[in-house]
Amino acid sequence: MGINNLIIDHIDNPHELERLFKKEPEAFKKSFAYAWEQNPDSQVLAVWFERLYFKETVDTRKASLLQKSFLSMGLLAILAGISCRIILHFVEQQAIAPINFVYGILPFIAAYFVYNSTPKRNILYALASIFLISAFYLNMLPLEHKDSIILAYIHLPIFLWVLLGVAFTGNNYGIGSTRLAYLKFNGEFCILYACMAISGMLLTALTMQLFRFVGMDISEFYFKNIVLFGAAALAIVATYLVSINLKLAKNIAPYIAKIFSPLVLATLMVYLITVIWVGKNPFLDRNFLLSFNGVLLSVLAVTIFSITESGTNEKKSISDYINFALIVIALVIDCVAFSAIVFRLSSYGITPNRLAVLGVDILIWANLIWIMLSYMRFLQNKTGPSTIQDAVTKYLPVYGIWAAFVTVAFPLIF
Known part of the structure; x- marks a missing residue:
């Protein structure tokens, strides 16, 4: 038959x-x-x-939208590359600070978000105004290596990163799910950018070697004009690829979170035991205190990344218990760092660096407490994972406000 x-x-x-x-x-x-x-x-x-x-009949409109998005990405990538090259010229002339490179990239990423989400005019005007005012203020600061100026340089990108989140969320900036989507975007963006950057480094090494074979050293020209341009443009390209739901970053991000969380936990445990064993004292050793705060920030970043990639699954897994352990250890580190910086303030007096570290420790402590309490309720089956994610997303503006305060006020006060 x-x-x-x-x-x-x-x-x-x-x-x-x-x-x-x-x-x-x-x-x-x-x-x-x-x-x-x-x-x-x-x-x-x-x-x-x-x-x-089956043939997708509605694909024509989708394709036209993708085409417009692709063209806008291409234009913004070129503008970002050109802007960074112009900024490099003025940096080499010592007319402006190197931190201005953030204005060669972040405003164009914000422009891409705004172009594709079309927020209300008041949001659009606020974004444009804050970018312009912050750039003007930054370049009014003297080009000096004072602590307050350096702190402003360090905190400015954090403030602009939060501002970029407003561009990403658009009219829904107050909704927790859109803030969570922004955090996920950052994780996927970093993964994708790193993959493409590694490919770019291999191409750069190959190009350098090929020209050396013919007796030419083009390294200075290549790095100033090609590498810098490509690094800036690549940020826009990575933004575009993540925004169109490229599967590479979205598929690999949860696995990276699951792999790195236990590795970070194990490394941190060994590190803390070693610190106690060798008798390092953050109360007296300034450099060790700074490294202690660096570890704290790293643990916070890994924990937030793991939480954002865990999704909305109501079922508890080993990753949740690992995250909870990381939060507890981070709280211990934060309490030690907080005590050490208070001791140094009372013993050696007030400086911009000590006040900035104190402020960061207080902010992180409050955030970790909120996340830990939310996690405890989740592990006790009293709430779902959304409460943990709320503890992360609703606290983001606080970091932005503090970063803005340090950027603007510290140079004026000190």
């Missing part, structure tokens, strides 16, 4: 049709035409016809 007859004979048996298709899909597809011609009124075969010969 031929397959044509089998399709017709089992026209009212979807299970058997599925079995025939899986057994010989190509033969099934070729022979389907005859069965469809003989039974044009069959609803079952009509469904199979759409399944076998």
Whole structure:
């Protein structure tokens, strides 16, 4: 009995049709035409016809949107590259500070978000005004290596990163899910950018070597004009690829979170035991206190990354207990760092660095307490994972406000 007859004979048996298709899909597809011609009124075969010969009719509008998005990405990437090259010229002339490179990248990423989300005019005007005012203020600061100026340089990118989040969320900046999406975007962006940057470094090394073979050293020209341009443009390209739901970053990010969390926990445990063993004292050793705060920030970043990639699964997993352990250890580190900086303030007096570290420790302590309490309720089956994510997303503006305060006020005060 031929397959044509089998399709017709089992026209009212979807299970058997599925079995025939899986057994010989190509033969099934070729022979389907005859069965469809003989039974044009069959609803079952009509469904199979759409399944076998479906063409996305609504793709024209989607394709045009993607094309516009691609063109805007290309234009913004070129502008970002050119801007960074111009900024480099003035940096080399010592006319402006190197921190201005953030204005060669972040405003163009914000412009891409705004172009694709079309926020309200008041949000648009606020974004443009803050970017311009902050750039003006930054370049009014003297080019000196004073602590207050350096702190402003360090905190400015943090403030602009929060501002970039407003551009990303658009009209929904107050909704926790859109803030969570912004955090996820950052994780996927970093993964994708790192992958492409590694490819760019391999290309750079190959290019350098090829020109050396012919007796030419183009390293200075290449780094100033090609590498810098490419690094800036690549940020816009990575933004575009993440925004169109590229599967690479989205698929790999949760696995990275699951792999790195236990590794960080194990490393941190060994590190803390070693610190106690060798007798390092953050109360007296300034450099060790700074490294202690660096570890604290790293643990906070890993924990937040893991939480954002955990999704909305109500079921608890080993990752949740690892995250909770990381938060507890981070709180211990924060309490030690907080005590050490208070001791140094009372013993050695007030300085911009000590006040900035104190402020960061207080902010992180409050955030970690909130996350830990939310996690405890989740592990006790009292709430879902959304409360943990709220503890992360709702606190983001606090970091932005503090970063803005340090950037603006510290140079004026000190």
